[in-house]
Amino acid sequence: MATDYDAPRRNETDELGEDSLEELKARRAEAQSSSVDVDETDFNEALELPGADLSNEELTVRVLPKQEDEFTCSSCFLVQHRSRLAATRGDRLLCRDCA
Numbered sequence: 001m002a003t004d005y006d007a008p009r010r011n012e013t014d015e016l017g018e019d020s021l022e023e024l025k026a027r028r029a030e031a032q033s034s035s036v037d038v039d040e041t042d043f044n045e046a047l048e049l050p051g052a053d054l055s056n057e058e059l060t061v062r063v064l065p066k067q068e069d070e071f072t073c074s075s076c077f078l079v080q081h082r083s084r085l086a087a088t089r090g091d092r093l094l095c096r097d098c099a
Contacts, residue, residue, distance in 0.1 A: 073098055 066072065069082045075098035086099035 066079055070079050071082060071085060071093045072079050073095040074092040075094055078095065080095045084095045085093060086096040087094045
């Protein structure tokens with residue numbers, strides 16, 4: 001098959017410009033009408049309600065104490081690395097996000 005490389009090329013934006021308003025609305029409706037098949041039984045098993053009894057659950061995250069190169073921001077109370085220290089106001093240490 002021979003290709004004319006001098007002919008103007010068409011792309012998707014050219015094609016969209018020539019579509020009628022009705023065709024665009026139909027495409028939009030088709031794209032929005034697609035539904036996801038959700039199994040309701042799986043959803044109910046994974047759902048945890050607020051105030052649920054978690055007394056038999058164990059902590060699975062390892063918590064480390066604050067390291068020597070870290071500080072606690074006086075505003076957001078997050079433990080940050082010393083490289084994130086932005087300002088010191090008296091005895092208050094502020095991270096870059098809070099400064």
